[in-house]
Amino acid sequence: MPTHDATAAVPKQTRPTRPWDAFARPRLALDAFEHLVGGVGTAILSLIMLLWVTATAVACLVGVGLFLVPSALRGLRAVTDRERARLSQWGPEVIGPEPGTGPTRLRDAIADRTTRRELRWLVSHASVGLLLGLVGLTLPLTAATNATFPLWWRLLPEGEATDSLGVITVHDWPSAFSVSLLGLGWVAVAVSCEPVLAWLQAWPGRRLLSPDAGTDLALRVTQLTATRAAALDAHATELRRIERSLHDGTQNRLVAVNVLLGAARRAVERDPAGADAMLEQAQGAAEQALAELRQVVRSILPPVLADRSLTDALAGLAADCPVPCRIDAGVPTRCAASVEATAYFVVAEALTNIAKHSQAEHATVRVRRRDDRLLLQITDDGRGGADESGSGIVGIRRRTEAHDGTLELTSPPGGPTTLEVSLPCGL
Known part of the structure; x- marks a missing residue:
């Protein structure tokens, strides 16, 4: 007999929906807009840095730029580290080189793979990244301008009251409300496109500013090597602690027990009362040794x-x-x-x-x-x-x-x- 999936038979529209799902995409678009704002900031820094790197490269042709190379490389690393920090706030952490490990000479910078990747990102982010950011900022502003058009169109001079694209010229209230309806369309476009624009803007940074595939493995091997050494040190320290506890405490107690038992044995015939006192001391020392030994054992694993x-x-x-x-x-x-x-x-x-x-x-x-x-x-x-x-x-x-x-x-x-x-x- 063929099986029947009960959940598949339930019409899709009858399944319960959560009321807050309708706000998920606007919230995503708002987060993307905030991401794009930060991207525009780093894109402007990238454009300034690109001009400085270009000026340094041109000056190197006559030799003067060689003195500017260290400052240009430090500025490049500062801008890329700022972008890494920004990207890490909105997704998986982007790990950069250790501080102070970047090249300072032109020859070293040319040979350094990380610096070359950072330069490629600089060009991309200062151009395409800046363009995507500006488009991402323009869409919500356009949507807001058109959606609220009926509130302020009467303040514009006659003949200049048009929508953002200049397609609809407004002369009366019906045409003003038509611009407002167009603004709602712009809202839908902004909500749909903002996450895509944010992803496209961040993609070069995640691709070029992240470490090479083998870097994480090398860092992990280094970390495991350090933790293995720490484990061995901790083990050796624990062994020394146990040895000191046994030597300074339990061993001394047992030596005292042995001495007291020997003295009591010799005093049995001469002074039975004194021998009994020594045996009592020996018993007390043995009990203390057992207590200390028990404490040492419990300190190893309670x-x-x-x-x-x-x-x-x-x-x-x-x-x-x-x-x-x-x-x-x-x-x-x-x-x-x-x-x-x-x-x-x-x-x-x-x-x-x-x-x-x-x-x-x-x-x-x-x-x-x-x-x-x-x-x-x-x-x-x-x-x-x-x-x-x-x-x-x-x-x-x-x-x-x-x-x-x-x-x-x-x-x-x-x-x-x-x-x-x-x-x-x-x-």
Whole structure:
């Protein structure tokens, strides 16, 4: 028996429509108009820069322009960086070269592929980009002029009251309203064409000012190399911390237990009462050694993370913090164990720093999961002025970057201090 699609049988006009869909295209046209306005601004800068580059090139024929090349190249890079920033506000980020890495000599500029691409964009944007921007600005103005024509046509001298194209000459009210109807047509044209004009204006910039195909991969390899080194450093630091904890604490306790047991053994026959006291001391030292060993093990990977959740582990940290701390955690699902351990370390180290240095009266830890990222925000109302020169912040950054995460520290003098960490959640 043939199957029947029930949704296909529903007439298209009977399906529910959202009332705000009708405003989607006007909003898109308005955004495109704003984009075109910014494009006209950079196009004017490009035209000025093109004239300066042309004058420099002509002056180079007689040798004088060689002194102007560095300033022309810096101006070119400044204009292209401004366009990259503009394009990044309206779509995918356009990554430019590192600041201060551009060529400063004519020979280097000719050989530099990025500079040649920037020159091609300069010519395109100063000509076609400027033209598209002016057309994009003219369409809404024309539409508004014609649509509102009945409101002010009587103010024009007789014989000069015409529409924007001069097709309709207005002598009476009916012809004035016909211009207004023509203005509504211009509104439809503007709404339809503005996004297209904005895309055409931005296309050369996205094509010529973006890095080459292999650049992103090279940057990613460099970043991964740096994070791998940070992971190794963090691992080595953690091993040294564990070694110091075992050597300075647990090992000394066990040595004391061994000494006390030896002394008690020798004193059993001579002084049974003294031997009993030594055994009691040995038992106390053994219990302290076990407690310290348990603390070292918990610092490697807190059992509460495996037994319960990250929220419960952070609640335990807040309870032990000398500064009153509130935990605001909204993590409905579990993350990878290594990510949760890193988040635990970050919060633990941050709360330790707050207790030692901030003179804060209250702290807040906020944890959220957004898409595939775990976001941590630790805030305190202390004196502020924190920087990354302290070993605690350096350790947090190394741990974070080892997991391909990011860290931002905001701590103006007088406070408050905010530490924001973003970690990939893993699988």
